[in-house]
Amino acid sequence: MTFNYENVYIENTSTIAGPYEKKGPLKDYFDKTFDNLYYKEKTWEKAETRLLNDSINLLLNKSFMRKEDIDLVIAGDLLNQITPSCFGVKDYEIPFLGIFAACATVTEGMIIASDLIDSKRAKNIIISTSSHNMTAEKQFRNPTEYGAIKTKTATFTATGAASILLTNKKTNLKITSSTIGKIVDYKQKDPFNMGAAMAPAAADTIYSHLKNTKTKVEDYDLILTGDLGKYGKKLLKEIMWKKYNIDLKNIHKDCGLLLYDLNNQKDIKAGGSGPVCSPLVVYSKILNQLKNKEIKRILMVSTGALFSPISLFQKENILGIAHAVCMEVE
Amino acid sequence: MTFNYENVYIENTSTIAGPYEKKGPLKDYFDKTFDNLYYKEKTWEKAETRLLNDSINLLLNKSFMRKEDIDLVIAGDLLNQITPSCFGVKDYEIPFLGIFAACATVTEGMIIASDLIDSKRAKNIIISTSSHNMTAEKQFRNPTEYGAIKTKTATFTATGAASILLTNKKTNLKITSSTIGKIVDYKQKDPFNMGAAMAPAAADTIYSHLKNTKTKVEDYDLILTGDLGKYGKKLLKEIMWKKYNIDLKNIHKDCGLLLYDLNNQKDIKAGGSGPVCSPLVVYSKILNQLKNKEIKRILMVSTGALFSPISLFQKENILGIAHAVCMEVE
Secondary structure, eight states: OEEEEEHHHEEEEEEEEEEEEGSSTGGGGGEEOOOOTTTTSSSSHHHHHHHHHHHHHHHHHHTTTGGGOEEEEEESSGGGGGHHHHHHHHGGOBBEEOOOOOOHHHHOOOEEEHHHHHHHHHHHEEEEEEEHHHHHHHHSSOGGOOOOOOTTOOOOOOOEEEEEEESOOOOEEEEEEEEOOOEEEEEEOOOOOHHHHHHHHHHHHHHHHHHTTTOOOOGGEEESSSSOOOHHHHHHHHHHHHHHHOOGGGGGEEHHHHHHOOOGGGGGTTOOEEHHHHHHIIIIIIHHHHHHHOEEEEEEEEEEOOOHHHHTTTOOOOEEEEEEEEEEEE | OOOOOOSOOOEEEEEOOOOGGSSSSTTTGGGGEOOOOTSSSSSHHHHHEEEEEHHHHHHHHHTTOGGGHHHHEEEESSSGHHHHHHHHHHOOOBBBBBBBGGHHHHHHHHHHHHHHTTTTSSSEEEEEEOOOOOHHHHHHOOOOOGGGOTTTTOOOOOOOEEEEESSSSOOOOEEEEOOOOOEEEEEEOOTOOOHHHHHHHHHHHHHHHHHHTTTTEEEEEEEEEEESHHHHHHHHHHHHHHOOOOOGGGGGGHHHHHHTTTTTTTTTTOOETTHHHHHHHIHHHHHHHHOOOOTTTEEEEEEEEEOOOOHHTTTTTTTEEEEEEEEEEE
């Protein structure tokens, strides 16, 4: 399901990145970084909540806006009942929509917001996402105290929060189209290979977007998946070629690989992941390049793995979903 | 944040209700009921997933539609990472948006869908929600084997699934306006009194909706909150009167009280709750009354308590949110 937009603009973004992310190649592009995963809070969950809260505050400051100027906040994260989003947003007293698409949350939020702005129902909408390496590890994998060994296909949940302000006021950065993805079941069961669960969904969404907008891979300077990692990226390339006869070329990059220096950051294994992974990359270096007209048009395809520890335990597959948003400079 | 709609219609609904719900006063209004909480599945989580899946299938059948006719499914539930929604929807291969607003999920979904239909981006959208007494008890409260004693203010999570098909094709049931609520923190910490956490949010949303649409309580035949229960209903009445000088009169009813016969169903305590609670009531008896023009205009104000067992354990408050949708007969 693909939409076109006439009047949706990016006013500004904010990025707060954690200790592993600031050791990566994008360190100079983030608005704010920090060293201690507790972020001055008593628990990791409270740290993630405060990160999301701070990213909204930072965005309001960067945009010279007050909370009263914002019509709506849309937010989501990985934790049970998206508590970092709910608790991180509450003090702003702005109408709120909670969403869940795992690591595809950010583009789902942008799609809902773009429609509300383009249909002239809202003027200013903030979309916020967060993830935290320790809250995610604790919830999805093993007690963090175990220090369990990771396989090479495992991804590393990024720590941080990122917000974007979409508006009806003209800027030179525009959201021009989007595609809502379907859930794709690739019969994947290994939580240490989520790239394989998400790559087929990314392929489905990219193919639908190209077809519905009558564009080709070459019409984009970058097609950026969210967090497929090294192995998921390769699988996506294969599926696109075998199933659709489409060559992604070097136009496709994966945010999970751009966020870190995989050669020197050994903890990262196959790449980064988490709802904050793709926005940390796109809102920092990529939108900067777009703003400066070094590149002209990108397709952001955030990718989510849909499962819970209980669904895994009950032998359900890990499902994938991907939502795409096209951003252009004018 | 309030929206008006010109061309959003209700095509049809489906309701599947569990053993406790079929003992209540609405038993004859449900499309389908069942007796065993396992619903022929091996686990309660798989039962909830299948309920959601079946409610979509039933809705398609009732509407003489195939899955290819549906542009989008929006779904959410109470479980971690909304797995009943993700797994329940996947086989339909329809574009999907996952949402989370606890028991206010259904109206959040209707608002997102109504905007997409009214702005002519989509023709047919299904919104689905589910809850299951045992999956919710297991996740939020105590191991079900404990058989823990409940306090009188505790609510009882309804079991079932419900779907609604919104469309741009004229029917005599119309969605005419909606209000997205803010998160309200009433400093409530008792998970056995969620009515108190949600009532202030319901008050805020009802007041905003009345103000923004320039309507009065008497302009509605019914103002239906989601699942405040006996004590939350009383608190809402008090807040509306003290804070806004608005008398809700007998126009306000709570779906958590309408779903069961509290005098004879002692397990239910203060009333029903869960994302399926308000749609089971509205999609059955209430929309029937509306369709038959016994009543003309209702305001459905589903109410959600935002928290997780971890947030409670870390001494965070239970937050409330409420989203409102106005339905009318033409």
